[in-house]
Amino acid sequence: MSLRIAPSRARDEVPSATVERLPVYLHALDRLRASGIATVSSADLAERSGVTSAKLRKDLSHLGSFGTRGVGYDVEFLHRSIADWLGVHEPLGVVIVGLGNLGHALATYRGFAPGGFRIVGLVDVDPDVVGTDVPCGEHSLPVRPLADLAEVAASAQIGVIATPGSAAQDACDRLVAAGITHILSFAPRFLAVPSGVQVRAIDLGVELQILAFRQRQAAHEPGAVSA
Amino acid sequence: MSLRIAPSRARDEVPSATVERLPVYLHALDRLRASGIATVSSADLAERSGVTSAKLRKDLSHLGSFGTRGVGYDVEFLHRSIADWLGVHEPLGVVIVGLGNLGHALATYRGFAPGGFRIVGLVDVDPDVVGTDVPCGEHSLPVRPLADLAEVAASAQIGVIATPGSAAQDACDRLVAAGITHILSFAPRFLAVPSGVQVRAIDLGVELQILAFRQRQAAHEPGAVSA
DNA sequence: AGGTGCTTGTGAACGCTGGATACAAACCTC
DNA sequence: GAGGTTTGTATCCAGCGTTCACAAGCACCT
Secondary structure, eight states: OOOOOOOOOOSTTSOHHHHHHHHHHHHHHHHHHHTTOOEEOHHHHHHHHTSOHHHHHHHHHTTOOOOBTTTBEEHHHHHHHHHHHHTTTSOEEEEEEOOSHHHHHHHTOTTSTTTTEEEEEEEESOTTTTTOEEEETTEEEEEEEGGGHHHHHTTOSEEEEOSOHHHHHHHHHHHHHTTOOEEEEOSSSOOOOOTTOEEEEOOHHHHHHHHHHHHHHHHHOTTOOOO | OOOOOOOOOOSTTSOHHHHHHHHHHHHHHHHHHHTTOOEEOHHHHHHHHTSOHHHHHHHHHTTOOOOBTTTBEEHHHHHHHHHHHHTTTSOEEEEEEOOSHHHHHHHTOTTSTTTTEEEEEEEESOTTTTTOEEEETTEEEEEEEGGGHHHHHTTOSEEEEOSOHHHHHHHHHHHHHTTOOEEEEOSSSOOOOOTTOEEEEOOHHHHHHHHHHHHHHHHHOTTOOOO
16 A cells, blocks of 8 residues: 555534544444454445445545545554544543442443543442442542542543432532533533533433334324334 | 413424423423422523523424413423423333343433333343343343343333444344334444334444544644533 | 513524535556 | 546535524513
């Protein structure tokens, strides 16, 4: 393969919808690499990612030019290119607040390390939980009391809230006070934050209700089939 | 309060963006009701839900007219109206496939019952897990082997996939074969399904990577502050 | 009884992101 | 060197969602 120049276009001008699909492509490339496949066409990769080939090519064109006309994409090169563009090479520190069932699930979740994350701290209020060790991928970490949050968060860039809803706003405020600007929340609540702080909220109950609505709707009108 | 007519407009013509926000409003109303607040204005409710008042009023206008001009909304009445419209009164059966950490977290998740769900089955492949009892809200359920999935899914309308990625497509195929048409997947993979089957996918790794990208972007350009 | 001040409900315009199409450029193979 | 294949991109379109602004309506006060 000839020498290539890393395109690396300005990150600002990329549509957010594209940014949200890039990790999906990365996963698909992961699997292709694991299968020993060296080259992939846009049509093939698109099908594995659940999009159309045109959309895939348009997405990639926003960050540069990675393929070879008439051939396709080199799996290894495209994977590295997207990963670099997303900035996976320098892992971010993650602190998890709340180690109930969900917190444990997140801590032990495989797929954080390859994604460029390193869990650096676990925090909870429950005295029965504080002090216990939780396995986090390779290593394991002790759960520390809520009072230590500021100290723990000092080496983190991302906060994850896995507390009950009633404790979520307090946890959020503490994270923000500790300098965390990007938060992933699983609490069933809207979190108020100062401007400049990004919150990405996932509410399992809401997701299920949306699905349930569609189910009931489809059950009531058996004729309708949507994409 | 005077007699009111339930508006109940056609469900089809409501934009999907509105449908996805209704459960959020419902949660906010839950909390207001718990606080003993009887009346709420669109501005107040909107702030608690993380949207603008105009958007909230427009969303509600799609399903009818629930407020009183000059006063606001009756919390109890609006809650019941949205819940009825979403169809919460008749609970849907949920079957969970995969009872690792995430599956356990989902099974024990509080907030399914009030949302109109009833977990009716748990399935896993691991012989060590099969047979164990898992608490699901009020009651508890035994984990059954994968071979029983069709039988278990017979009384379910929604399937939840919480397996590792490698087992997700197989689990999905079995759910579809058992007649399940609406699936919530947490597996880091695109799931291929026949047309008519709805899949809602949540990939924790993807969510974190999107957030991480924004973090690195913000860190690199300290001037930018986005809403 | 009438006026006043809110708040809802909605009509219309706007912005815009994203998606589809089609075609030219480029590369490998024969 | 020709042909076939696949990428990269320019252009256009369409549809959705959001916002703005105002009219309609209710309660309360005088």
